[in-house]
Amino acid sequence: MSFKTFLVGYGDSQGNGRGLYSVEVNNDSIQAKLAYPCEMKPGAIIATENRLYMSYLGDNKEPGILLFSLDEELNLTFLNKQTIPFFLTSFGRIHHSNHLLGSSFYDGVDVIFEAADNIHIKSVDKHPYRPRSADIRQAETHPHHICALSDGLHAYSVDMGTDFVSFYSIRNNGLHLLKDAFIDCPLGSGPRIMRISPDNRLAYLLHEISNSVAVYALHDVGFDEIQRISTLDDNTVITNSAAGCAMTADGEYLLVTNRGENTLVLFRANPENGLLTLCDRIQTGLIPRDLYIRDHQIIVAAQASDCLQLFEIDTRQHRLKLLSEVTGVYAPVGFLN
Structure with a gap:
């Protein structure tokens, strides 16, 4: 099995190794x-068919986007650098559209912008704040993850700072808040990332602060929580922050990374009701941040170990195994959306 993707690295304390990495997997390496x-x-x-967009924050706190062209071999060519009003920290695609989603936990906003060689922001929605816990991550709004539903007509935004998942309708390239559709999470849980099952029946919401995954059954008028399961081993007593969350394309497995426990956790989803069963837990490098899944292979970005690790799911035994790793990737934090 072979594939390529891209990754953002924050670099070392002097800024060495900061930028955009090309990542290639060939079989088990x-x-x-x-x-x-x-x-x-x-x-x-985030990438479209032949463009890649990378947001940035300059030394003078000026936000912008770097734009690259992509050829069929996923080779990059820098095109231009543009300033925009917000430092976008999450991107999302809108199916069957030439526009993209963005959110910013720095600015507390969600946006839609045109995916073109000149960036034009078409719609902005600012998150309202509500006091939650004393955790520093909830001192203000913190929209961490934005994603469009497969119908291309709706999107959701996960706000860690307010324990809230808001939903939008997408009309005329604009975000329109749906006031009757939302998930109000328990006080101080800190929702970070939500994944929707391939059949659109279930939602899996990872909470960074409470280190748990909540499972919701989706229906026309709302969301029913049917399970809440910890990401941690029962014997874990150290400080931990759940970080990465991704689902295999077949919807059978959900994977989560734990920063602190330093593990990759494998859950299996029941095909009938979507309930999760813990299958395996394997050690990773220090501070596993993001993860990327292709079929049943997983790349984990171990931020404090400056390395990427390639794991594989044994689908017969529902177990994880480490295949290989590469070092010299300085503070890897986020894969291509």
């Missing part, structure tokens, strides 16, 4: 190289 070094702080990345 993984390689990575710095494809585009940059001085500014990189944010999120």
Whole structure:
């Protein structure tokens, strides 16, 4: 099995190794190289058919986007650099559209912008704040993850700072808040990322602060929580923050990374009701941040170990195994959306 993707690295304390990495997997081995070094702080990345967008924050706190062309071999060519009003920290695609979603936990907003060589923001929605816990991550709004539903007509935004998941309708390239559709999470749980099952029947919401996954059954008028399961081992007593969350394309497995426990956790979803069963837990490098799944292979970005690790799911025994790793990737934090 072979595939390529891209990754953002924050670099070391002097900024060495900061920028955009090209990552390649061939069978059981993984390689990575710095494809585009940059001085500014990189944010999120997303690709269309022949373009890649990377947000950044300059030394003068000026936000913007770097735009690259992509050829059929996923080689990058820098096109231009543009300033925009917000530092976008999450991206999302809108199916059957030439527009993209963005959110910013720095600015507390969600946006829609045109996916073109000149960036035009078409719609902005600012998150309202409500006091939650004393945790510093909830001192203000913190929209962490935005994603469009497969119908291309709706999107959701997960706000860690307010324990809230808001939903939008997408009309005329604009975000329109649906006031009757939302998930109000328990006080101080800190929702971070939500994944929708391939059949659109279930939602899996990862909570960073409470280190748990909540499972929701989706229906026309709302969301019914049917399960809440911990991401941690029962014997874990150290400080931990759940970080990455992704689902295999077949919807059979959900994977989560734990920063602190430093593990990759494998859950299996019941095909009938979507309930999760813990299958395996395996050690990773230090501070596993994001993860990327292709079929049943998983790349984990171990931020504090400056490495990427390639794991595989044994689908007969429902277990994880480490295949290989590559070092010299400085503070890897986020894969291509």
